[in-house]
Each structure stands twice: as C-alpha cells, then as structure tokens.
Amino acid sequence: MVEFYIPIEQGSKDFGTPAVKCEDITQISLTIDGWPITVPEGTSVMHASSILNIQIPKLCATDSLEAFGSCRMCVVEIEGMRGKPAACTTPVVEGMVVTTQNEALRKLRRNVMELYISDHPLDCLTCAVNGDCELQDMAGAVGLRDVRYGFEGSNHLNMEKDTSNPYFTFDSSKCIVCSRCVRACGEIQGQHALTVESRGFESRIVAGSESFMDSECVSCGACVQACPTAALTENSVIELGTPSHYRVTTCAYCGVGCSFRAEMRGDELIRMVPHKDGKANQGHSCVKGRFAFGYATHKDRVTDPMIRDSIDEPWRKVSWEEAIGFAADKIKAIRDKHGANALGGITSSRCTNEETYLVQKLVRAGFGTNNVDTCARVCHSPTGYGLKTTLGESAGTQTFESVQKADAIIVIGANPTDGHPVFASQLKRRLRSGAKLIVIDPREIDLVNAAHVRAQYHLQLRPGTNVAVLNALAHVIINEGLEDTSYIEERCDMAAYKKWRDFIADEHHSPEAMESATGVPAMLIREAARMFAKERNGAIYYGLGVTEHSQGSSAVMAIANLAMATGNVGREGVGVNPLRGQNNVQGSCDMGSFPHELPGYRHVSDPEVRALFEGEWGVPIDDEPGLRIPNMFDAAIAGRFKGMYVQGEDIAQSDPNTQHVEAALTSLECLIVQDIFLNETAKFAHVFLPGASFLEKDGTFTNAERRISPVRKVMAPLSGKADWEATMDLANALGYEMHYNHPSEIMDEIAKLTPTFHGVSYEKLDELGSIQWPCNDEAPLGTPTMHIGGFVKGKGSFVVTEYVATEEKVNKRFPLLLTTGRILSQYNVGAQTRRTDNSQWHQEDILEIHPLDAEDRGVTDGSPVRIASRAGEITLPAKISNRMQPGVVYTTFHHPVSGTNVITTENSDWATNCPEYKVTAVQVKVAVEQADWQQRFREFDEQQQAHLSAATQDSNN
Known part of the structure; x- marks a missing residue:
C-alpha cells in the first residue's frame, strides 16, 4: 500500500499527515486516546497518531525509513491485544482502540530509555549536537531524571572515533545501535556499506574492515541525516556549532536539482541538509551537494574585477565601474570597426535562468547579433534537436519519481551512480523491488553489478555504435510483432511510421548484421529487446554517452523511435529521459541560448516571434541564426570574430581540441570572462568580472525533469554583485538600457514572453516549492508528465536513423578507442570540487585500460602512460x-x-556540432619519464596561485 505524507514541520524528523486521500484505498476507522480517526488501510498506528498530533516517543523510527520496531520506545496498548506492541510496526485495524499514554507505558519507556543512557556518555553540555539530539529530546519526553546503573567493561564508551571521512566523524561511544544509519545506507542510498556487528551490549555499527574511508561508503550523508544522536556528526558542526537558521535553495551541481536547507549561524554556512520537501531528491543527497560547498568561500575566489590591455600583461584590479566601462569600450570599438557579427557570447549552465536569459538578451539586443551559444552545445544539443523532431518538445518527459513505476529500464550512455547519484538511488530502489534493467555502455558501470542490483543485460557495445544497437533493438521488436500497434495508430504520424518501419525491418539492421560493428552478441540484443517490449512500462534514461557522438542526434531520435514503437511515452513509469549534466543545462536551453532560437525554442526566423521580443526589448532582432561555439572559434582564427563574453564556462578546458580553442581565444581582441575562479579561459581574457556562487544570489534552476526550482541567497555576494547585476551594468554601459531591481522581475519578463513559462512566478514557486514546465493557463500547477493523450506537436514522428560509422577510426597507429566520463566525487572540469575535500577520493584523472591491452604494452597499475591521438598527446x-x-x-x-581535451578531436554531431568526446582513436605507451603526479598537481596549483598573486600585487602597486 502506498502512503502519501507531508511533513508536520519543515525539517522535522516526525511523521506527517496524509497529503491526498485516494477513493480506491480502503479507509480504516479507529480510536486513539479517545479521538476517532479514519486513515487509509496499511497506515501504522504511529502515522495515525501523528495525524492527531499525538507524538509517540521513538528512536529507531523515522518517516524516511521502513518501520523496524527495535527501540521499544513507541510501545502502546491496544484493546484486545496482548503485550505492548510497537506503534511503528503495527498497522491499523477497523475498530482498533489505542492508548498511547498511561502510567504503565510511561514507566516502561523510562526504563527503556534508562538502558540506552546507561551505555551513553553523559556529556550533553559539551556535545556538538547539544540541543539538536533526538536521544536528548526523548529522554526529556519520557521524563527520565535518573540512571540507576551502568555497564562498565561491557560497553563501547572507550572506543576510538573514526575521523577518516573528511566531512563527518563516527563516534561509536555515542551510538545507540538503532540501525537507522544502516537502514538509510541500504534503503535510501542502496549502498549497504554499513552493518551491525555482534549482539546485545557488544553490538556496534561497522563500516568496512577498518573505517568509513575503507568501506563502500559514498559519503552521501544519509547515515548522518538519519542518526538520532551525535554518533554521526558533520565535522562542520563539531568545529563551528549547530546552525541557528536556514534558507531553502537548490544545489548547483548536476542536473538532478536537489533541494537543500542551507543551514547558517550568522552569515556563516554550517551545513547543507537535503530538504525533505524537495520533489527531485525527496530528502536525499550525494557527496557533492551535501558536503562539497566549501569552494564558495575558498581562498582562490576572485572577488575584484580585473582588466588588462593584452594577455601578455599582468592583471590590474579595478573597481566595478572601471571594469564595466573598459569592457564596454572594447565591445563598442569592435562593433564600430567590424560590425555586430564580430561579437558573441556564451551563456552558462551553472548560472540561473534569469542570468542566462539576460546574457542572451544582451547579445541579441545589446551587441546586435544572434551569436550566442551555451555549453549545452558540447553536451545535450542533440537532445534538443532529436526530441523536438520526434516528440515536439526539447526536454525529457517524466519526473524522477516516475521510475518507481517502471517495469523495464534501459540506461544507455549514462552512469547515474557517478553522474546523477541521487536519481541513481531512486533507480536502484526500483530495481530492488523487481524492475528489470538493460545497460548499454562500452564500460561496465556500477549498475551492471552493484550491491543488491544486477542488470539483466549489459550490451557492451563498441564506442560510436549506439545507433546500430538501437536500430537492432527496434528491428527485433518490429519483426517479431512486439510493437504497440494501437498506440502507434492513435498517437503517431502513420506515414512517417510506415517509412520508418520499412527501414527498420530490413535485415541490414538485424542484430546479426550489426554484430560485427557493435561487438554485441546478436542473441543478447534479441533477448533484451523482447524483455523491454513485453513489460508494461518501459523507461529509457540516457546521458552524454548518447549525445556526444557524431550521430548524437540520430541516437536521440532512435531512442524516441523505440519508446513510441513500444507505446512508452505519455504516462508515469515510461518515457524518454535525458540525464542532464550540469545544474541548469535544461534552463540555459529554455532561455534562448542557442543561436537559432529565442526563449522557448522558437526560431529567430519566425516574424511573429521576433515581433513579440522586439516589442518588449525595443530593438530589432536579426532574423538569421548566429554562430555556434565551434563556428565562433573558426571565425576568430580566420579574423572575422573579435570579441566574446563568456559567463561561467571554462571553454579552454571543457571544449575539444584544446590547441584549436586556445588559438581562437588568443585571436580575440576582447575576451570578457565572468567566473568565481581564475579559470583556464581567463588566461586569454582582457576583462575578468568576478562571479557569484549559487549561495550568493536569487534565481531559479531548471533540472533534467523540467523542474524550475528556487535558488535563494544565503549570503551576500563576495564581489558585491550577483551575475545578473554585472550583465545588466554591461548592457547599460553599451547604451542598451536594462533596469531590474530583483531577479523576480526578470522571471516576470520570461513568463510574459515564453509560453511554457506563462504561469511561473516567484510567488508560485514560494507556494509550490517547484514547478515543472509547461506551466500556463492549461497547466497552472505545471506538467509532471509530458505528452499525456497526445504529443505536443500533435502526432509523434518516427524518423529514419541510418547508422553511419564515425570517421574516427582505429588503425595501426591509433589502435584503441578512448571514451570519457565522470566520477562521483568530482564535477565537470573540477573548478568547484577540486577546491574541496572531495579530492581525497579522486586526486587525479587516470586512464582505465583492460588487462590484455595493458599486458600488450607493458603497462602496470599506476605507471605513467602516454596517450596520443590525431589531435595531440597527454600523460596519465x-x-x-x-x-x-x-x-x-x-x-x-x-x-x-591532465589536459584530456588536448587529445579529443573536432569530430562532431552532424546536426548540432556537439563534439564527439566519446570516440577518440588513440595509442597508449608506457611513458619514458616516471611522472610524480602529486608534484604535477602541486606545481599546477602553485602556477594558479602565482597568477592570482601577480594580479593582486600589480594592483597594490
């Protein structure tokens, strides 16, 4: 039985009240302490009591975990029932009469609590969580005033603390072995890194053979959040004290968009606690969002604007006014001499919707050109093209929670446990309860054979053959009559379907015909296709391993073809679900960051759309698409592109063929970089505008499920300005007036001009917490599931997706294929996570190589190897x-x-120019020199510090 609850009090660990009442669920009437109540069948006595605001003492119970019934604090009396059952594990029964308070129960609870306290340090006044401890609260709640006995010699009061984890401490002496941490690790995270050892007073929680860092722990923080005592405590709380107030905001790491309580003491951030009401994360988190926030106040933060006339000169620290004036003069000079099309800008997927909107508005209205692009160009631009072509909207179709209703799941080109760990925990929860899994990936990712999770099929394809595998899966479904014909006839363009069906049914697309290209045994593809098609609800999740290919757009359309053919779009538990990489990739695309589209994915050539924006912005808009990022680089080298404004992106590190990128940046007459750190791109800049972290501004992010979530300022910007304010100042200095007093006013303009955002406002976000677009008159509360009853474009369009082998081929000189990805502890180019203790898990990039390939080359574990491609070479x-x-x-x-992108080539997707990061032909050889990796990192950090110190020193002089 599914129960729906909302919390009684924000942040409380108590149980909540029913949020909805389902008519098809049997209702049970009972009496608790004389009060009548009716609740859904399956509700526990404890839940029912909480609805009446009757708080039963508890220690092992929490609303985020399955009932356990071990602490015996929540015992009650039930008329006609022997003994005193635990309220948390006892379901309600029709006519039940419950007593939660009387003298016998109070005495029993005091005795139980006395046993706990007898084996617990009595150091409350000096304890780090004094005043924020459930054990302390419950001792008071049951009226315990005296402890009559202790168990010296038999308890664990003298056990050493485990301080191995950089973010939290495990003090076993304060553990009451309620097992909440063990259950949180298993039930919420699905990691099963913790266990209970021994029995009775000898029982204790253990992690690994020696410590947390020695275990399978992924530092998600679920155990810390679940602990009712000070046994598991954040080091920040131990060092700085307990927080006094908080603001709810949204994580600035991956595309899951987790909601957090930023808990403060004064102006100092103490900890980030996952918000129980967060619709995307439902009170869970990962090591990055939970703990890796120290970068926001790191010593490397640049907080003063800087300028220089040439990149060969040192930086000069200046005022905001001087920096903005300097930048505006440079831009105006280029525009006057070379025209508006010699200028352009790159928006950031790390910045808010409001800030991204302003940058593209600045470029179009202030610069006078459509030369604007975003980092989605190099990650998910094929998603926008492919899904709009097939389904009619450039976004995923479901909520993350929808996976709980999936029966068969395909994960292709994604590694959720590392890239989107909070979603991965939901996915693993569904797999543990019976869903079947198909993994399509060149590498054995964790989901293939994780703890308590095993994929039914791992289609370990060769890099670059996604389309071949997807076509082969569809071939089996069509030729074996497993398609959903009624769905197709009702929902899809039949002419397009028949054309695709004739194409896909051809034996050239059979698993047998494709086996030599893909490397996947034909029988595995056939079995996987049958399993996916026969289950009622089939969901597909994909990532950059799909999009970052020369056939990225084709692969996205092939995924949509597969979903439509099996009838798996338009309800819960199904869908086409892109796992977005950065926190606001979806939002940056929504806001009109592509050179051919205005906000809301409307083409610049449409006169009605242009007229709408021209009327609001007061200037004409070019009807021709502008330059994409690769085109900007080429034009810069050719001498036609002279000035660029880059907000929150490190293109010199993140874009392919680093040498080509650096040559382009060197060719610019004016490069304006806005960021929180002096990144690799800033080495080529003439103006550096200090950015603001997500903790220093108001705005919104839009995650991979189209969820618009509030970002709320918890501290003042270290530089004095939020990013949107700096962009507005630059526009005004250029003579294009922008006047906003708060980001809410920018959102009002977005809502006015963008149909899918018409109903979005800060007031509504404060009321609902988050909203999934489309949000408008037709869907005033948002749209959790897209394409219900019909596709946005009317009829779904099947598209022929011919498999075309990548031009990046192996040969004798370059016999191996390199593919790239992410690791759990680090994020993107590492600018944020490298400046936190997350580097204890991943101090350097490494090259994974199969034992046979290593043996052929004399490579040993840990040895330096030189990786050479057609573009360059690096050592790892x-x-x-x-x-x-x-x-x-x-x-x-x-x-x-590491310079990974030194060796990636300029091959790109045929439709969107998304780089083919995932397929690079390389050779690997043992490096002659024995590299000191730690020394290399120290030298790099010293260079960065010297770079920044030189600027500071020059300014002081």
Missing part, C-alpha cells in the same frame, strides 16, 4: 581494469593539468 597514470573491454580505454576530465 594507468589503472588496469576489467570494467573495460579490450580495445577501449577510459578517462575523466576533471583536472586541467
């Missing part, structure tokens, strides 16, 4: 790994010193 330490298949190697790109 090797890790011999059975996760790889022979002929394929893998690395991450989190550390700039």
